[in-house]
Amino acid sequence: MPSSPLISLRRAAWPILLALVFLLPAAGRAQGNPPRIVESTAESRFPDAVVFRLTAEADAPIEKIWLYYAMQGDISTTRQAVAFTPSRQVSAEYTWDTSRITVPPSSPVLFYWEVRDAEGNLTRSEETVFRYDDSRFEWQELRQDDLVVRWYEGDAAFGQSLFETARQALNRMEQESGRPLDFPVYLVVYPNREDFASWHSYVEEWVGGQAFPPLGVTVEIIAPGDPTDWVQDVIPHEIAHLFFYQAVHGATADWPRWLDEGVAQYYEPGDHARDLALVSAAAKEGNLIPLEILSGSFGSDTGKVYLAYAESLSAVLYMRETWDEASFAAFVAALREGAHLRDAMQTAFGVTWEEFVAGWLTWLGTPATPAPPPTPTPTYVYPTAPSWYTPTPLGETAGLAASPSPEPSSTPRPAVTATPSPEETVPPGGGVTIGAALLFWGCILCGAGLSMLFGAGILFWRWRIRHR
Template sequence: MCRNLLIGLSLLSLCLIAPRTVGADGPIQLLSSTTRNNFPEELFFDIAVADDVSPIVSIQLIFRQRGEPSDTFARPDFDPGHHVEATYRWYTKNISVPPGIPIEYHWVIVDEVGNQLRTDPETVYYDDVRFSWHVLANDEVAVFWQAGGEQVGQKLFDSAVAALQRLSAATGAVVEYQIRIIMYASREAFRSAFPYLNQWVGGEAFSRASVIVGYAESGGSSLNWAVEQVIPHEISHILFFQATFHPHSSPPRWLNEGLAILNEARSHSEEMALVRQAVRRGELLSLGEISGGFPADERKATLSYAESLSVVGFILERYGADAMATFLEAFKDGKATAAAVDHAFGLSLEELENEWREYLSQLSPVETELPPLPVRIPRSFVPTLLGGGLLCCVGVFFVAAFVLGFVVLKRLRT
């Protein structure tokens, strides 16, 4: 009896302290919920609530960037009371949040006696409001661009649509949620949104968020580069992610990169020649070596991309689009690479690699050797002073020393 009494008292105490969720007609009333955008520095979430029955004592903001696996919980500072206004500042300057990313959020408000109001979910797009944007969109893709008029925008949009169609035909993948493509008008504008990216990066896919960011200068070579390479390549990464994502599977990088390169609207003769050269020299990397991160060595990294293209092209040629679709679906079902290969092709991973190597050995050789990849000398290794003056001074010094030595030697002999 005492035990039952204790259980009853415990349940009663839980009922007394647990918040009671109330609807819009409850004592807690939402007056306003807004955001203020100061991209790329910060995003403000503002709320105003009232409660005529009991003072409001707790306000919590819960938000998540699209594609992120977990929520962010934040508690803005405020003074408890019957009428409360609160603001949470999300500081984004140092975390490279992409422009245009959708952010879903809601509020949870609790008063002193335990009444709780959970607001309806809202979505805010963290756009780069520093610039004016044009937009072309359908259900699968939305292209935002700055300058160049409708002609530029149509080229970018057509490139995205064609890239999706090509990859869907080759893999069976379909767009699950709209892909947003943000194209700045210059490299400088692009860099201002991502000051921490490597200088050589000209485009970036945020696969989880389904956002691509790059730049295309109207009338310049960068527009053709964006249309033929950047958009098809990066859109492939996003579609690949949507087609294969599972929290417990990790598709090989050669598959992801190979499909992306193959989808670029350009010739791939250089990559294939590089693979043939590696075969002749016995330098071909194994699939295991290019399944995770690519090698840090520049030559091997370049070869890794070329091999990725080659093996994906081989799979499509040998087994077809239906088998490739089955291959991708296996990852979405949570299978590891070896199990996915067996499921799609009825082979072990080693057998698939052997077939690919045999296929390469039967290709007709290229007529000429490719020149070796250039070895880049880090700029820090080359001393400079006033635009190369130091090197010039050193050269003059050695010439002068040589002449002086020659004169002295001649005088000694005479």
């Protein structure tokens, strides 16, 4: 007597049910108390390494420990499996090698741990922000709200003068942009080029200051007794890079290079007559570089780099002299909300891009109806330094000029950011990003489910054939 369809379907379902049981995550079968984090620390061995340490305990033997870490502003987090001896009480350690990359002092490093025991219980620690300070020196510090200034050579009066210069610049930027900082900024001051160069993978001889906007850090070479005009120019310049990164930062914000550098120079209190004269002469001779071309790298030709910076400054000066603070604040707000540069100008200033350029040329003393610029085909440079950088041996030093050449700051946007060392880069390497892990297991589960459904269909079809 042939078996009933119901009995056959039950028999066919057993393999599917068993497969689903084995595919369930181990965490779903976990019982008991989760592991407990006893201690979590990070140690600076600047500039060579960060050492992360964990002590944990559990009722069942701890079998897995993962460290998750990233620099502030990174778009992904590195997941690193940490080696240790399984036990109910464990200590684990992982060293992040930074000796071959450029990580500035006082960079914020975000990290947390995951610990899993033999029963599948999982614990995740709270995320910690660790400041990767240069532990080789005895730092002095002044701190107020959203500003921190650190130096190690010079007395309290020297530090106070640095702080006041930075504070005044920030206050002015906040007032004119209509918004405060999103996170604090750090001004870190080295007194000589040798110490400054020691944490770089490369640095040009003329560099006097650098800004790392996603990190909120600017590092500068300023010694007690340096010319006042240099100090009063370089600090506001680099602070402006940090501030306006935060002011306009967004997923679609359009902040071209000429605008970034022009705004930074605008906040320098020094005399810009020489720069404006250079731009006016280039305009009259028909040698201006179209602003559209200056959206990316300024190139490597010294003369063109000087002109690019001078043009950037003059365009921002024209903008600020033509429209009031409220219009400028509206312009910044539109960019932050994701508007394209042209749309932001139309919204805040009431002019098209072509009208803005024509007005700028008239302001320079040239005809207001220039020929259309060529279609820009700049080569965008997104390494950890501009394309004209070449490594400087760390043993070499040079005196600090009041106006380093070819520019007063070395870090154009995008800013210098740390890249994980080869053994930690994902992929390949020991760590994987969370998104990649979820995608992998999602594919496995989906594939298993489809396979089981296909198998059930085959069994049902065979039963139908036998019982026709």
